Structure formats: C-alpha cells, structure tokens
Amino acid sequence: MSGRRLARFLLSAALLSLGVGAFGTGSIRLSSYPTLSVADGHSTVTISAEVRQSDGSKVADGTPVRFTASGASFRESDVGTVDGVARAVLVAPNEPGFVRITASVTSIGTVNTLDVEFVKDRAALSAARRYVEISSEASLFYSNQIGVFSAAAPSRGVRLRYGDITINASDLQLDSAGLVVVAVDAELTVGETSLECRRLRYTLPQRSGFAIATVDGRLAGCELKGAIASVAEGGVDPAAFEFRDVGTSQTSVHAASVVFFPNREIQFRHAQVFVGDTRVMSMPLYALKAHSGPELFTDQVIGFENGSLQVNYPYYLNLSPTFTSALRLRSGQNYGRGASSSRGFFLDLESTYLAGADGEGSVTLSGIGRSDMSLSFRHTQRFGERSSVSALLDFPNFNSIYGGINAYRSFKGYTATLSANSSSSFSGEKYESQRADLSVTTDRKPVPGLPGTYSVGLTMNTSRASFFGRRTEQSGYGLRAQWVMTPQRLWQGAVLTNSVTLSQLWSGSDAKPFGVVATTAVSTNLNNRSNLRLAYDYTKDSFTSSFFGSHRVTGELFWSDSNFLASVFGGRSLDMDSMNVFADVSYLLGPQWRVGGVFSLDRFRGETVEDQTLLLGYRMGLREIAITYSMRTGRFGLELLNAPFR
Structure with missing residues (x-):
C-alpha cells in the first residue's frame, strides 16, 4: 500500500471515529513478559495491566487493580496503578499448562483475562523460537480455514x-498444527545427511517420519530418524502420503515466500488475499496470526462493537524472520470482556527482532503524539543451554521508569534463579521501589516407592519502597521443598495431578508462619472435542491466604458438539468472599443464525464487577452481523464485519 493510500486510510478512519460514540465503561489491556515460561515453581512472569477510562485517558495513580490466577500465585495481588499501569509478579506453577489470569478494576467496572503458558522444561522454550521458511518458484498459498500450506513447482522448485x-520438493504440504510435511519428489537434508524420496511424510519437531525411498539399492517403504532411512518391516501405509483437500477453504493467502512461527504468526511476502477464486487485496508485506480461522484481512483491521468503530491497522515497514517493524493504528479496542472499550486514537511503532541464534526482543513506542506516549523494551538472551536472562524496561508517559530482570543458570545438580525489579518516578509525587529474589534449587529427583519427584532449595529476598513519604524495608531468607506427582490415570481419558510446595522463611531472627501451597486437579475428556478440569488449591502463607483465603476450587469446561459451543471458567474461595466466573456460549439455530452470550462475574469482599452480553448473529458468507444487548448498560448494539464472541 502506498504512502498516499495509507494517509487516506488514516484520515477516513479518524473522521469515522469522531462520529461514533461508545458506551463502554473503560478497558484493561493485559500483557505478560516473558510470554512463555517454565513450570518450575520459582520462575516469575511480570503481568502488566494498562487501565483506561472510556474516553481513552489513563486512570488516576493509585487506582486499585486486583489480580487472581488459577493454579498459581502472585507476590502481590492488589496493586495500584502508576501512570495508568499496574504490574504484578506471577510465580510459576509446578505443573505445565495454561494459567488463567484475571484482572479487575471495580472503580470503572471492568474485568479482563489472559492465559499465560508454562512449559515443562527449558528445551521447550528454545523450541518455541523456531520457525519454518517456505518459498516456491511457482505456487505457494495458505488455506486459512484448515491451516495448511501448499506449494508446487517443477524440478523441486519448492x-x-x-x-x-x-526439504526441496516438487509438491509439498505443511500442516500448521502438527508441523507435518507431506511431499512428492523430495530431497530431505538434516545437517550434512541427505536422502532422495519419491514420497515423504516428515514431522519436523520430532525429526522423524516415513518415506518411499531407495535403501540398499532397492525402493522400499522406510522409517526415518533424521535423514537416516531403515526399511519398515511392516511396510508403510500409502494413506500416510495423501495430501489434504484444500478446496474446502473459502479463504487463502498466496505469496512468493512464507515465514511461519508456530502458534504465533505467519509472515507473507508479496501477498495476495483470495476469497474463493477472487483476489480481494494485494500487499508487499502481510502478517496473520497463526490459526486465526477464516477471517479476512478487513475483519482484523476494522470492526464495530459496543457502539464504537474499532480500528487495528498495521502498516508493515519491514517483515522478515529476524526483524519486523510496523506502524499500528488503534482505536476503540475492546480490552475487556463484554461492554468494555476506550475511545481515542493510538499510533504505535512496533519492532520485534531476533539477535543471532540466542537473542530476541521488542521495542514499542506507543501513543505517538499523545500526552501519555510511552516506550517499552523487552529482551531475552540465552547463553548456551544452561543460562538465560530476560529483561524489560518501561517508560510509561515518560513520567516514570520500571525495569525488571529474570536470570537463570543451571549447574550440575542444581539451578540458581534471580528476579529483580525497580521503579521510580521522574516528576509529580515521588515514589520508588526495589525488590530482588534469589533461589537455589536442586534438580528434581524421583522419590523411591512414590510416583513423583522432589526438589529442595534456599531462597532469599530483599525489598524496599517509598510512596508518598512512607518508607518500608524488609528482607528474609528460608528453605523451600517441592513435590510434583507423576500424572496418574484414573480412567479412560482422565488424569490426576498433584503438587506441593513447603516453605519456612525468616526475617532476621523472627520465623514467619510455615507456608504450604498445594494443588490437586483432575482432567477428563467428555467426548472427542470436549474436556473438563477441576482443581483444588490450598494456600497458607502470611499474605496470600489472608487476602484470598486458604481454600479455593476452580473448574474449566470446554464443550463442543454440532450446534453448541461453550467455554466456562469458574473459581471460588471456600473461606472468603471471593469468586469469578466467565462463560462464552454459542448455539447454532441454523446454517446462518445463532444465539450466544458472554457472561462475566468477578466478586471480592462485597465488591462486584459484572457483565452479561447477549448476541443474535446472522452469517453472510464469511462475515457475520450481530445484534447485541448489554444487560449492564441496558443498551442494544450492532456489530459489523465480525462477531467476536466465538
């Protein structure tokens, strides 16, 4: 898109936004760093909540934001905003999976959620940085609805x-979900070893697969480890080499080359967006969220919700595996559940980069030209397989500074982890705070006769703060022991998990109360597309138990059948007035019509944030027009281009 077309678009969007009034109550924009961490019981993730009023301005300093987490804990759960942002430090759970974060602001009646993923070990963190590059001398396209890349070119031009x-091939498909390649007339190269294949099926992360190739002078079905082939004694099923039918996908993106970051982003060069056989848009650079479904480019850029125009337009300045830069125009974004939005225009300059094989980061200048313009920096650096450092630096409103660092070092038999953060204001009310935590933990070892592993460690921390003339300072040290049970099968499709952390801390010569954090959960499949998870958390320490209670139960349900889709999350403290429930439901009335709703409830000590939004949608091809009704505001709304409640 030329600079003139970009300017015309910005002007049109600005005029449209001025003519539309929103009835949202404000918004909470949640983010996490690092975005992916290890479930080791002591690593930390910084959760940031940017809180704005419905007119787009940031809330006053000191506005309380309450953070809760399922299956994990925060060092501080009730945090006041500074320059419109509240930050809380999340301590990793002992078991891998997703942790549901909830942030609520009672004063503006807004709540939002964020899922943070924790992986099993450090090796999984390294794997998450890998990407797939595909180029073709002839045809290359991505089928949105089925998540398959297809490429073909004679003489192994793919x-x-x-x-x-x-892999060089004449015809090739890649399944984006499992990273499985199916190819015809292919040459597979792994490291310095190559193999000629008439047919190939290869799983990239596992570095294994099947092929029809020549081994020991004869053509045979083979099993592959790396690029080493051995004859499969039982033969190879010919169906393994069949291509997916991509004709069922109504939308596709054609390109000269593609870079695919699994579960994150797809980058296209010289992109052409098609609906059926009709080309609707061409762009030199284009990026699409992985597994984004059938939405068109326009659906991602512009929408109408909560009575306001929504704009989210990225203009890419550079797009490559190692460096991406874009100007992003935002307005009316719904950072919250239900009738939550903030007016105002925001122009951001976003850059992400890879620094060699072991470094990555981002730099964002947000709100360019606004009085609350801010700068943020993120960087992660690995030093071999044993060490890594993650750092963040924020300048909100250019009125204060916040910095944080997480450092990890693995030794023979034990691991050392350091996390620290510091903040200070430049003007206005003077404040500053610092905190540092150091833990040294043994590697997990099996417990003889028991289905699980244990680790023990030392921990030390120090903190000090000065807010509005008040100064606090404290330090402590202690012992920590962790137990993680090997998942136990209860019945077909059901698994029991359990973890326990015991701690004893001292501050000077004074012993703090003995700490216990325990989680027991049962997960089961209800059918081939539905599952249920129930968990019980017991927490006893000097802060968290007094704030949220010692006993908490949570449940997560995902249900899907031919007409009904539901995603439900609920959590409740058994010994304190604290509860949150979130539900997204949808029911198909026919090929075009459906009804649905988004329901949210967050309650704490008599204060409640609540929203129920009902929806009636009519689908026209790939788009949907929806009439909504917010029970909180008592107003009807119209949503065009896409209906976000799925």
Missing part, C-alpha cells in the same frame, strides 16, 4: 527450511 532441516 524449498522448506526448519532449523537444520531442509
């Missing part, structure tokens, strides 16, 4: 690269 794996 090239795929994933780390040290390279």
Whole structure:
C-alpha cells in the first residue's frame, strides 16, 4: 500500500471515529513478559495491566487493580496503578499448562483475562523460537480455514527450511498444527545427511517420519530418524502420503515466500488475499496470526462493537524472520470482556527482532503524539543451554521508569534463579521501589516407592519502597521443598495431578508462619472435542491466604458438539468472599443464525464487577452481523464485519 493510500486510510478512519460514540465503561489491556515460561515453581512472569477510562485517558495513580490466577500465585495481588499501569509478579506453577489470569478494576467496572503458558522444561522454550521458511518458484498459498500450506513447482522448485532441516520438493504440504510435511519428489537434508524420496511424510519437531525411498539399492517403504532411512518391516501405509483437500477453504493467502512461527504468526511476502477464486487485496508485506480461522484481512483491521468503530491497522515497514517493524493504528479496542472499550486514537511503532541464534526482543513506542506516549523494551538472551536472562524496561508517559530482570543458570545438580525489579518516578509525587529474589534449587529427583519427584532449595529476598513519604524495608531468607506427582490415570481419558510446595522463611531472627501451597486437579475428556478440569488449591502463607483465603476450587469446561459451543471458567474461595466466573456460549439455530452470550462475574469482599452480553448473529458468507444487548448498560448494539464472541 502506498504512502498516499495509507494517509487516506488514516484520515477516513479518524473522521469515522469522531462520529461514533461508545458506551463502554473503560478497558484493561493485559500483557505478560516473558510470554512463555517454565513450570518450575520459582520462575516469575511480570503481568502488566494498562487501565483506561472510556474516553481513552489513563486512570488516576493509585487506582486499585486486583489480580487472581488459577493454579498459581502472585507476590502481590492488589496493586495500584502508576501512570495508568499496574504490574504484578506471577510465580510459576509446578505443573505445565495454561494459567488463567484475571484482572479487575471495580472503580470503572471492568474485568479482563489472559492465559499465560508454562512449559515443562527449558528445551521447550528454545523450541518455541523456531520457525519454518517456505518459498516456491511457482505456487505457494495458505488455506486459512484448515491451516495448511501448499506449494508446487517443477524440478523441486519448492524449498522448506526448519532449523537444520531442509526439504526441496516438487509438491509439498505443511500442516500448521502438527508441523507435518507431506511431499512428492523430495530431497530431505538434516545437517550434512541427505536422502532422495519419491514420497515423504516428515514431522519436523520430532525429526522423524516415513518415506518411499531407495535403501540398499532397492525402493522400499522406510522409517526415518533424521535423514537416516531403515526399511519398515511392516511396510508403510500409502494413506500416510495423501495430501489434504484444500478446496474446502473459502479463504487463502498466496505469496512468493512464507515465514511461519508456530502458534504465533505467519509472515507473507508479496501477498495476495483470495476469497474463493477472487483476489480481494494485494500487499508487499502481510502478517496473520497463526490459526486465526477464516477471517479476512478487513475483519482484523476494522470492526464495530459496543457502539464504537474499532480500528487495528498495521502498516508493515519491514517483515522478515529476524526483524519486523510496523506502524499500528488503534482505536476503540475492546480490552475487556463484554461492554468494555476506550475511545481515542493510538499510533504505535512496533519492532520485534531476533539477535543471532540466542537473542530476541521488542521495542514499542506507543501513543505517538499523545500526552501519555510511552516506550517499552523487552529482551531475552540465552547463553548456551544452561543460562538465560530476560529483561524489560518501561517508560510509561515518560513520567516514570520500571525495569525488571529474570536470570537463570543451571549447574550440575542444581539451578540458581534471580528476579529483580525497580521503579521510580521522574516528576509529580515521588515514589520508588526495589525488590530482588534469589533461589537455589536442586534438580528434581524421583522419590523411591512414590510416583513423583522432589526438589529442595534456599531462597532469599530483599525489598524496599517509598510512596508518598512512607518508607518500608524488609528482607528474609528460608528453605523451600517441592513435590510434583507423576500424572496418574484414573480412567479412560482422565488424569490426576498433584503438587506441593513447603516453605519456612525468616526475617532476621523472627520465623514467619510455615507456608504450604498445594494443588490437586483432575482432567477428563467428555467426548472427542470436549474436556473438563477441576482443581483444588490450598494456600497458607502470611499474605496470600489472608487476602484470598486458604481454600479455593476452580473448574474449566470446554464443550463442543454440532450446534453448541461453550467455554466456562469458574473459581471460588471456600473461606472468603471471593469468586469469578466467565462463560462464552454459542448455539447454532441454523446454517446462518445463532444465539450466544458472554457472561462475566468477578466478586471480592462485597465488591462486584459484572457483565452479561447477549448476541443474535446472522452469517453472510464469511462475515457475520450481530445484534447485541448489554444487560449492564441496558443498551442494544450492532456489530459489523465480525462477531467476536466465538
């Protein structure tokens, strides 16, 4: 898109936004850093909540934001905003999976959620940085609705690269969900070893697969480890080499080359967006969220919700695996559940980069030209397989500074982890705070005769703060022991998990109360597309138990059948007035019509944030027009281009 077309778009969007009034109550924009961490019981993730009024201005300093988490804990759960942002430090759970974060602001009646993923070990963190590159001398396209890349070019004109794996083929498909390649007339190269294949099926992360190739002078069905082939004694099923039918996908993106970051983003060069056989848009650079479904580019850019125009337009300045830069125009974004939005225009300059094989980060200048313009910096650096450092630096409103660092070092038999953060104001009311935590923990070892592992460690921390003339300072040290049970099968499709952390801390010569954090959960499949998870958390320490109670139960349900779709999350403290429930439901009335709703409830000590939004949607091809009704505001709304409640 030319600069003139971009300017015309910005002007049109600005005029449209001025003519539309929103009836949202404000918004909470949640983010996490690092975005992916290890479930080791002591790593930390910084959760940031940017809180704005309905007119787009940031809330006053000191506005309380309450954070809760399912299956994990915060060091501080009730945090006041500074320059419109509240930050809380989340301590990693002992078991891998997703932790549901809830942030609520009672004063503006807004609540939002964020899922943070924790992986099993550090190796999974390294794997998450890998990406797939595909180029073709002829045809290359991505089918949105089924998540498949297809490429074809004679004389092995298709090239795929994933780390040290390279596949040159005449015809190739890649399944984006499992990273499984199916190819015809292919050459597989892993490191320095190559193999000629008539047919190939290869799983990239596992570096294994099947092929029809020549081994020991004869053509045979083979099993592959790396690029080493051995004859499969039972033969190879020909169906393994069949291509997916991509004709069922109504939308596709054609390109000269593609870079695919699994579960994150797809980058296209010389992109052409198609609906059926009709080309609707061409762009030199284009990016799409992975597994985004059938939405068109326009659905991601512009919408109408809560009585306001929504704009989220990225203009890419550079797009490559190692460096991406974009100007992003935002307005009326719904950072919250239900009738939550903030007016105002925001122009952001976003850059992400990879620094060699072991570094990555981002720099964002947000709200360019506004009085609350801010700068943020993120960087993660690995030093071999044993060490890594993650750092963040924020300048909200250019009125204060916030910095944080997480450092990890693995030794023989034990691991050391350091986390620290500091903040200070430049003007206005003077404040500053610092905190540092150091833990040294043994590697997990099996417990003889028991289905699980244990670790023990030392921990030390120090903190000080000065707010509005008040100064606080404290330090402590202690012992910590962790137990993680090996998942136990209860019945077909059901698994029991359990973890316990015991701690004893001292501050000077004074012993603090003995601490216990325990989680027991049962997960089961209800059918081939539905599942249920129930969990019980017991927490006894000097802060968290007094704030949220010692006993808490949570449940997560995902249900899907031919007509009904539901996603429900609920949590309740058994010994304190604290509860939150979130539900998204949808029911198909026919091929075009459906009804649905988004329901939210967050309650704490008599204060409640509540919203129920009902929806009636009519689908026209790939788009949907929806009439909504907010029970909180008592108003009807119209949503065009896409209906977000799915």
